[in-house]
Amino acid sequence: METATRRAHYQLTFAVLTVGVAAYALLQSLVIPVLPTLESALGTTQADVTWVLTAYLLSASISTPVMGRLGDMHGKKRVFVIALTALAVGSLLAALATSLPVMIAARVIQGIGGGVLPLAFGIIRDEFPEEKVAGAVGIIAALTAVGAGLGIVLAGPIVTVLSYHWLFWIPLIMVVLAGVAAQILVPESPVRTAGKINWLTALLLSGWLVALLLGVSQAPTRGWGSPIVVGLLAAAAVIVVTWVAAESKSVNPLIDMTMMRIRSVWAANLVALLMGVGMYAAFGFLPQLLQTPTSAGYGFGASVTESGLMLLPLSVGMFLLGLASGRLATRLGSRNLLIAGSIVSAIGYLVVAFLHETEVDIYVATSLVGVGFGLAFSAMSNVVVAAVPAEQTGVASGMNANIRTIGGALGAALMTTVVTAGASSSGVPPESGYTNGFVMLGIAVSLGVVAAMFIPAMKRDKTTHLEESAALRHPELAMVAGGTLVGDESE
Template sequence: MTSAPSRTHHQITFAVLTVGVAAFALLQSLVMPVLPTVEVELGTNQTNVTWVLTAYLLSASISTPIMGRLGDMYGKKRVFVIALGALAAGSLLAALASTLPVMIIARVVQGIGGGVLPLAFGIIRDEFPKAKVPGAIGLIAALISVGAGAGIVLAGPIVELLGYHWLFWIPLIITSLAGVAALVLIPESPIRTRGRINWLTAFLLSAWLVALLLAVSQAPKWGWGSPKVIGLLVAALVVVVAWIVAEARSSNPLIDMTMMRIRGVWAANLIALLMGVGMYAGLGFLPQFLQAPSSAGYGFGATVTESGLMLLPNAIAMFAVGLFSGRLASRFGSKNLLVVGSLITAGSYFMLAFLHSSEIDIYLANAISGIGFGLVFSAMSNVVVASVPQEQTGVASGMNANIRTIGGSLGAAFMASVVAVGASSSGVPVESGYTNGFAMLGAAGVLASVAALFIPTMRRDKKTHLEDTADLPHPELAMVAGGTLSGAKSE
């Protein structure tokens, strides 16, 4: 009885979740455009400084599903606060770092905060009225993409006005405030999953992720045919098979393989992989394209700040779409949004590939991609949440977010390899490298739209009530995954 009043104010819970997720999203991308500055400040070289990104990526990939599982077991609020604490601690260490090893350790600690996204989804599903779940999840999902875009935009002004250390002081302040607010204002989840962490499967999961992401992140430097890359890829394949077998046989799996076979889940995960390829590779390489001197035959000679502003339409469009994602899902269905959003994203990258001679082209293409990503990421999260039992929300959405990160790593590695083909003796890429690279990202969007066709749709039976397919076990969330059907009454 005493906790009832606090659970009625779901708007306050949403505000706290938004701040925490926004801080995590910013940390994903703030460092990307200013790596050359960090390289000089820490006295290292271009090869070594990439570990500032790789360490964060590896840590987040490993921690995200584990944190989601811990939240399902011990309480989503509790683990959400711990994740924010890790973000704050890592940000503090990074802000004070004066050497590369300390910065890398700081980024590993920050990566533990990757659990904020699946935990936020789980808290929303536990605390919000059913009719408001789609819109809230859509906004949080869109916020990840918006935050990544905003990080690219804000990095330049922050470094120019305050110095690169403030790339970490600002997130430290935000995460600290969000952590205190979460501790005080968010009610603890009443839903628990019995069991314990299976540390063997957690180790195997970590091992194949490390091997895979290390291979693809270093392949542009070591060479795709090098013994080290091939050895890591073979090791990743062997360990992933061992991990799947161990999870399937475990009475207490970290990732429920039965859950992963649900059509809505595996289709959404495939979309996450492909769209992760497009988003992270696009955000990572478009600033380099814009900053290239016009003497190279392309580019605009933009500064870090100017290139960030040219990406601003992407973040604005994603946020605007996120505001209406719940209504769009109810009206058209999340499956349809995924198909259309993927195709819109593909179109924006094909535009960048073949139409990039003026700044107007860049602004327009970025606005279009923002619309596509906003539709896809909000709808994809809704499908995952609607496809699994409530007690598996954290681990399912965590794995989806994790697969998006893996896709981003793959996309960045492939993009680096494609762009480098035919580079001049000075190391400056030729225009055809970027053209082929952006076309590759467009093809990934087309494949994502095909994957979206496999997501189950809702149907209405002769007795005029909604029923789901065998792969969607929650008819009360029909409006989330399939949309409100004609003649059916929604909440």
């Protein structure tokens, strides 16, 4: 009776989750096209204004898995509301900011709200009927990418008609509505994970993430061989090894290394890394390509608003495929969707690389990329949610989102290095820079096909995930009839 009552209004729960996740996704990207505007308004420099993005990236990377773990332990609805509160406070502070330090502080607070995504996945798994979980997870996963894409589209009109302050007022309104609705309407899940936060491993996690993300973000300006960048990347490597060792020995690990060794989980995380490389770099550099003056011999001389509209098919494709992802996964399997998504998005990037002379070329390319990412993001999240026990949904989804963010930072740094190589004295990159850069992104996302091949086939998803997890936790159960190791799904 309790389960029936909890799930009676899951559609209402889903509506609340979508508003909260959409606001978070918008905050990820709304500032990207208008950094020059913020530079002028906040009275800062081109180099310093990038901290508006970097601060948010670092905060979200650290907070996302921690918030997911706290939700698994203390209640996903409770921590979801806390995450929305952080987004609201950060958005209010950003909307009122008139100086760079205040804006950076606001973005750090907003980053704490990164937990909304894994927490939303956990709530869906706990509250929805089993047959509805895949579709709902797919839509929420696609919504994160759609929101990020729409942020690129909407930023120009918002700043032109209103002001940069409304880049934060609008998400603030959405977050407040979602937070109040979540507190009143979303039921708290009884699913809990025993234990407590291991703050030592949390500190180590933060350490290698900060070193890695700072290293790759500084590399394009300082050079990949500079002592600071090399030192940061070396520190990240040392700390991550220490972190893995500490988590493996911990009684209460923040990130269960046993869970991370499940084949579906590590394969989906590898896909997330590669897709992150492709998606976030494209969001940053496609508008730059479109806004390049035609006097450079390429580009369209588009305004911020016009370039955003040319990227609209990307968001539409993600959304439409996200809506259909549940049914497609049931019929074709999440692995096959990941493979298809990787291939289609790679083709889209190659179109951008070699065919960018007319607006039709761009619309075709962005449509292909949108369809590819819509398939891949939804399937990837479903794989992770299905592969782990219910009480680990939050932390597993959080780490998957985190790895995607790391991929985004790495992709942006590599793209900057490739595109700006040989730039003129005026700072305009050569056309070959964009060609080489988008070829690189196409190769990165196409490698997702290889990673996806390690995910078990759909027909064995349910039993395989459970058996694989059990085998890793209990080696004495790892042998089945015929001496085959559980989890070794040779097809």
